Structures are given as structure tokens and as C-alpha cells.
Amino acid sequence: MKRLLRLPDLLRFTLVFLIALVFQNCTEQKIKESTDETLNITDYLRDTPDYSMFLEALEITNYAPFMNTYGTYTLFLPTNDAMKAYLKDVGANSLKEVPLADLQNVVKLHILNQKINTTSFTDGKIATPSLYGQFLVTGATNKNGESSTTVNKTASILKSNVPVGNGVIHVIDKVLRVADKTLAQTIEQDQSLSLFTEALKITGWYDVLNKPIDYTKNDIDSYLTVLAQTNEAFKTAGINNIEELKTKYSHLHEPLNPKDSLNLFVSYRILPKLQYLADLAITPALETKAPLEVISAKLDKDVILLNEEVFNGVLEKGVAITREKSDVTATNGVLHFVGANFAIKKRLPSPVYFDFCDQNEFRQLTSVFRIPGAAPKTSLAKTLFKDVTWDHNDPITYFKDAARGGTVGFGWHGDCLEINRFRDGNCQNITFTTPVIIKGKYKLWISYRGQDTKVGLVKVFVDGVEMSRQINMLENGNKFSSIEARVLESQGYKRHVYPHTTKMNCRLVGTVDIITTGRHKLTLQSQSSFSAQAWFDVAEFRPIDMDQLYPQFDSGGDGFYTPPTP
CATH class of the missing domain: 2.30.180.10 (FAS1 domain)
Structure with missing residues (x-):
């Protein structure tokens, strides 16, 4: 210290400045970590006096902290006037007089655990239920020449798609009421x-x-x-x-x-x-x-x-x-x-054409499902499916054929269901829930894309009952291309699409007696070690007295084909 004091004034000042600068650089800086200052739902309500009463309801029910956390929520937000009308309806002077359980149910009815803008509304129920568990229904109405969106037929949306940090808010003019009657x-x-x-x-x-x-x-x-x-x-x-x-x-x-x-x-x-x-x-x-x-x-x-x-x-x-x-x-x-009286109709067996790809989980792939030029294949895990079950954990794949931008061949709707490594130790059994089939006797046809190697035999079961014939997936349409259609049918095969592609084949696996009208279980079971993909197109349940060849399916398209009468 004495040596420092003996230094010239200018040099001493310079040294002190440098020491201070070093200490400043070593001090922890306050870094702005947030890149989005949009308020979450609870803070938005605190910042907007017009919605103070619903904020109070959140605080009384202890949902205020929950609605201020990270997430993707939709809130149907009643105005203060709407909340006052609700209190009058239930005979209360304040929200604190409303039984806590009732207030909790009302709050939960207004919240969805998913961000849903009005562009996703339809004239009907919202796909995601409220936190209370009941679905909300939206619709359109016209009053005094002005159109508006309604919720549960009673509340009108005053302000829609208000962005918040953890979702979206739609302001409504009435409190939604929980359905409390059977x-x-x-x-x-x-x-x-x-x-x-x-x-x-x-x-x-x-x-x-x-x-x-x-x-x-x-x-x-x-x-x-x-x-x-x-x-x-x-x-x-x-x-x-x-x-x-x-x-x-x-x-x-x-x-x-x-x-x-x-x-x-x-x-x-x-x-x-x-x-x-x-x-x-x-x-x-x-x-x-x-x-x-x-x-x-x-x-x-x-x-x-x-x-x-x-x-x-x-x-x-x-x-x-x-x-x-x-x-x-x-x-x-x-x-x-x-709108009118109606009675039970006698139902005769009618054909059911079950496209293996026609699953809700695939349909939700709106940028891919049957869209020409989109990605040719998309795989989904078994945990996502409601009406399809299989052993092992390999996914199944939605595969578009050449007509829709893929490479498989020309099946109906331009797609096929792909099962990779369809064999013991992987997915050997896969079961589908069919559409409703009216009771009666049917011939069951399974169409598929055949290959020359690496695939084998498949058994078919309906409600656990084995069909009389197996599918040999080594047989493709080219093997039967020169055989007349009715002769081919008598041998248990047919060309199910028009125009026909030699890659596709269709096999009659047997006759099934559907005892009860309803949805049934269709199972495919591999009988050999597939080392290549298996592609399945359509399962046809055709009444036994129906023409088994026509109509055919539009190859790569969505319609049907029946040859003109001579």
C-alpha cells in the first residue's frame, strides 16, 4: 500500500481505474431470460378490470396459480356482467356465497386443456372436453343482422382468439352452466x-x-x-x-x-x-x-x-x-x-368396404392423409390407436402409393397400410375393429400388394374364427393377368381395382356368418418370417348373393367402377 501511495498521481489514478474495471467485469450480469412478455391467463385477468369477477372465482377455487403456469389452455371468459347475472340466477350476493364445489365445477367447465382458436370450431361439439369433463358445443347465430358464434347455445362470443402466454381466451357474455340433469x-x-x-x-x-x-x-x-x-x-x-x-x-x-x-x-x-x-x-x-x-x-x-x-x-x-x-x-x-316419426327397418345384408388405412389416427394427419404430393409414408405408435391392436411395439405405417405421391402401386384411395417385419417376434397378429356390419352371410376378400420374395402366408380371423383360406403374399396380380375375370373368381381371386395394376392382388379368404349387427374384429396373422414390408389395401365383406366382382374400386382414387352394360 505504501508503494502505491508513492506512485505519481496520474499513474496511481490509472491503476485504480483498471482495478475497478476488472471488478465490474467480474460482477454477475442480470440477463433477460424471457423472450416473450405476453401475460399468462391469470396475470392477464389481473391486468384487465373487466374480468375481475372471474379472476376472483379462480382465486376462491385455487385455480389462479394453475392458470398462470406454462401450458396450452383455452379459456371461455365471462365478463363481469355475465358473472353478476350468474350470481342473480343462483341467488347469491357474492361469489363467496356460492358453494365451493359448484363454483369449482363452473370454473372447470370454462377451461379446455388445449389451445383452440375459433378457426377450429365447427357447428357442433369441440373435440376436446372441458376440465369438468363435459363437452362444449359451438354454433352460429344471427341476431339483428349480425352473426356471432355461440357456446352451448346460450353464450355469445364477444371477443375471440385473445392470445396469452399459455393459450387463448374467448370472451363470452354469459356464464356456461354445468349440465346437472340426467x-x-x-x-x-x-x-x-x-x-x-x-x-x-x-x-x-x-x-x-x-x-x-x-x-x-x-x-x-x-x-x-x-x-x-x-x-x-x-x-x-x-x-x-x-x-x-x-x-x-x-x-x-x-x-x-x-x-x-x-x-x-x-x-x-x-x-x-x-x-x-x-x-x-x-x-x-x-x-x-x-x-x-x-x-x-x-x-x-x-x-x-x-x-x-x-x-x-x-x-x-x-x-x-x-x-x-x-x-x-x-x-x-x-x-x-x-323431426318426424320413424320405425325399425328390416335390414338386409349390405356390402362393407373396409379400407385398412381408414383409421381416425391416420385421418388426423391432415397434411398427409390422401393428399397428393405429400410425404409418402408416416408411421404411428400402437399407443395412439383406438381400433387397431397388435403384438410387439413396432409402429404401423400409412403408405401412399404412386397415385398419391408414393411408390407402392395403385390401391383404392391411393394408399396402403404397411406392416414392417410382419413375423413372429415382431408384429405377428394385428386386429382391426370393422365398421358396422349388418347380420348375414358374406364372402370376405382381402386385397394387398404382392411381392416376389421375402414375404409369406397370412391367416385371417373374424371374431376369432379362422377363415378357410390363407393369403399368399408372394402372389401378385401379374400371375393372373391373362385369366378371364369370372374364371379367376372361381379360383378365389379377382382384380379389385380399375384400371388394374399387376402389383395388386385380391384373395377370397372364405365365407363368414355375421351373427349380430355391429362392429366386429378382423385379425391378420403372419405364418412365416417376413423380411420385407407387407402392404394391405381393403377388406371387402360382400353379401353372398351379391356380385363379387363389381363394383371395382377406383385405382388410385376415391370412387367405384362398374363396366357399362353391353
């Missing part, structure tokens, strides 16, 4: 359904529709869907009271008897599982609680028609679901309204 109670409280309610009670179905969800089972399977008829629909059919309904339909005069036609009349309007309009619109055959009976459904523009079919060239007009009144959520299911 299907039976929901139907009974609607005076326009009084005759339908009486029918439910005398057949015993009221008690079934009044049961709460059994959460010890798969809760989705515990739900029910009801297609209810209004008094007006009955009146149009000449039925004005319960006695006239019994006279017309109760042939055993025992409505509680499941075999009585009135009991069947009611059970035909009750569907298993939770099925909103969005689900019905994409389901061509609806299973019902009437044993072995189904309802056909098709979408005509924006109307869902039930049991509209063409038989022997004659159009049988269907019954429309009343869209604006339907999609009513209950605690144990969903209620729809139909």
Missing part, C-alpha cells in the same frame, strides 16, 4: 316431449336414462345418446296420446318386455356412447339399444338424415335431426330431436 330428467322437463317421456316410463327405459355415469367402467361407454320425438312429430303420424301409441306398437301388450314392439320402438331411439351431431355426421350406421338393429345416417348439406336409403331403385325418404335444438348435454349423455 337424460331422463332433461327429457321430462321439456313439455314438447311429454308423450315420449310417457313411453320411456312404461317401457322401463326412463330408469335406464336416469342412471348416473359408472366411472368404474370406461366412462365414454357409460354414456347414452337419445333421439327424441316431439309431441308434434307423434301427432303428424296420427298418434295423440300414450294409448294410441300402445295400440299402434305394443303387439304383445307388455311394454316392459324387451321383445314387445313398443319397447323396441323406444330402444331403437337410444344409442350407446356419447354421440354429438359431429359424431353422427361421420357414422354411416348407428348401433342402437334395439338388439341387432341399426340406424343409417348420412349428411345432406347441413342436415343429418336417418334411414334414408335406396332399395331396388326406390328412394326411401329419411327423417331429419332438428339441428338447432339438438346437442343438449346431460350428465349421462346427449339429447337430439328428430
Whole structure:
């Protein structure tokens, strides 16, 4: 220190400055770690007084910290005016007077555990359920010449797609209310359904529709869907009271008897599982609680028609679901309204063409699934599939053929299901859940892409019953290209696509007796050590008295081909 003091003033000043500079560089700097200053949901509400009451609800229910964490959420946010109207409806002066469990349920109903913008809304249910577990339903309405989006038919969206750090907010003008009534109670409280309610009670179905969800089972399977008829629909059919309904339909005069036609009349309007309009619109055959009976459904523009079919060239007009009144959520299911009376139809066996690639999990690949020029193949893990199961953990692959930008060949829809190393020790057994098949006898055809080496034999099972013939995947279409079509059919083969490609082949594996109308299990089992990929196109269930050759499938396309009549 003495030596430092003896130095000249200028030199001493310079040395002190350098020492200070070194200490400054060694001091920990405060680095801005965040690159996004967008507020999360809770902080956004704290920063916006117009939503202070829903913020208070979050704080009372202890959801405020949760909604301020990282994630991807959608919040349907009621305004303060909406919250005040809610308090008036429930007879409370403040949110603290609302029972905590009720307030928690209301809060959870407004939150979805996924970010969903209005561009993903459809005229129907949102695909992701709320945190409460009930689905929300969106739609469009026009008031005073202005269009708006509604939620659960009661609330209008005032401001949409508000970005926040952990999701998106849609501001609504009413508080959404939790469905707290069973299907039976929901139907009974609607005076326009009084005759339908009486029918439910005398057949015993009221008690079934009044049961709460059994959460010890798969809760989705515990739900029910009801297609209810209004008094007006009955009146149009000449039925004005319960006695006239019994006279017309109760042939055993025992409505509680499941075999009585009135009991069947009611059970035909009750569907298993939770099925909103969005689900019905994409389901061509609806299973019902009437044993072995189904309802056909098709979408005509924006109307869902039930049991509209063409038989022997004659159009049988269907019954429309009343869209604006339907999609009513209950605690144990969903209620729809139909516009007219309808009865069970005698169903004859009809063909089912099951494309192996037509799985919801593949369909969700919207940038790939049947898109020309997109990536030729995409593999998905077995844990993702609902209706396909297989042994081992190898994925299965959606593979587009040459018609859709891939390399496989020209199959129907331009795609095939690829199984890699289809052998013992890997995926040796793969089981599919088919679409609904009407009871009856069918010939079962399996189409595939044959190869010259490295593949082998495949057994086919329906509901565990082995078919009489195996598929030899070494046989491709080229082997039979010179044989006349009817001769080839007699040998158990055919050309299933048009124009035909020699890479594709189709094998008759046997005749199957479908005992019950519904979805069934189709299993493919390899019998040898495949060291190359196996490609499967379509499983055809054709009634035994139907032409087994025509219609053919559009090679690389989505339609059918029937040769012109000479």
C-alpha cells in the first residue's frame, strides 16, 4: 500500500481505474431470460378490470396459480356482467356465497386443456372436453343482422382468439352452466316431449336414462345418446296420446318386455356412447339399444338424415335431426330431436368396404392423409390407436402409393397400410375393429400388394374364427393377368381395382356368418418370417348373393367402377 501511495498521481489514478474495471467485469450480469412478455391467463385477468369477477372465482377455487403456469389452455371468459347475472340466477350476493364445489365445477367447465382458436370450431361439439369433463358445443347465430358464434347455445362470443402466454381466451357474455340433469330428467322437463317421456316410463327405459355415469367402467361407454320425438312429430303420424301409441306398437301388450314392439320402438331411439351431431355426421350406421338393429345416417348439406336409403331403385325418404335444438348435454349423455316419426327397418345384408388405412389416427394427419404430393409414408405408435391392436411395439405405417405421391402401386384411395417385419417376434397378429356390419352371410376378400420374395402366408380371423383360406403374399396380380375375370373368381381371386395394376392382388379368404349387427374384429396373422414390408389395401365383406366382382374400386382414387352394360 505504501508503494502505491508513492506512485505519481496520474499513474496511481490509472491503476485504480483498471482495478475497478476488472471488478465490474467480474460482477454477475442480470440477463433477460424471457423472450416473450405476453401475460399468462391469470396475470392477464389481473391486468384487465373487466374480468375481475372471474379472476376472483379462480382465486376462491385455487385455480389462479394453475392458470398462470406454462401450458396450452383455452379459456371461455365471462365478463363481469355475465358473472353478476350468474350470481342473480343462483341467488347469491357474492361469489363467496356460492358453494365451493359448484363454483369449482363452473370454473372447470370454462377451461379446455388445449389451445383452440375459433378457426377450429365447427357447428357442433369441440373435440376436446372441458376440465369438468363435459363437452362444449359451438354454433352460429344471427341476431339483428349480425352473426356471432355461440357456446352451448346460450353464450355469445364477444371477443375471440385473445392470445396469452399459455393459450387463448374467448370472451363470452354469459356464464356456461354445468349440465346437472340426467337424460331422463332433461327429457321430462321439456313439455314438447311429454308423450315420449310417457313411453320411456312404461317401457322401463326412463330408469335406464336416469342412471348416473359408472366411472368404474370406461366412462365414454357409460354414456347414452337419445333421439327424441316431439309431441308434434307423434301427432303428424296420427298418434295423440300414450294409448294410441300402445295400440299402434305394443303387439304383445307388455311394454316392459324387451321383445314387445313398443319397447323396441323406444330402444331403437337410444344409442350407446356419447354421440354429438359431429359424431353422427361421420357414422354411416348407428348401433342402437334395439338388439341387432341399426340406424343409417348420412349428411345432406347441413342436415343429418336417418334411414334414408335406396332399395331396388326406390328412394326411401329419411327423417331429419332438428339441428338447432339438438346437442343438449346431460350428465349421462346427449339429447337430439328428430323431426318426424320413424320405425325399425328390416335390414338386409349390405356390402362393407373396409379400407385398412381408414383409421381416425391416420385421418388426423391432415397434411398427409390422401393428399397428393405429400410425404409418402408416416408411421404411428400402437399407443395412439383406438381400433387397431397388435403384438410387439413396432409402429404401423400409412403408405401412399404412386397415385398419391408414393411408390407402392395403385390401391383404392391411393394408399396402403404397411406392416414392417410382419413375423413372429415382431408384429405377428394385428386386429382391426370393422365398421358396422349388418347380420348375414358374406364372402370376405382381402386385397394387398404382392411381392416376389421375402414375404409369406397370412391367416385371417373374424371374431376369432379362422377363415378357410390363407393369403399368399408372394402372389401378385401379374400371375393372373391373362385369366378371364369370372374364371379367376372361381379360383378365389379377382382384380379389385380399375384400371388394374399387376402389383395388386385380391384373395377370397372364405365365407363368414355375421351373427349380430355391429362392429366386429378382423385379425391378420403372419405364418412365416417376413423380411420385407407387407402392404394391405381393403377388406371387402360382400353379401353372398351379391356380385363379387363389381363394383371395382377406383385405382388410385376415391370412387367405384362398374363396366357399362353391353
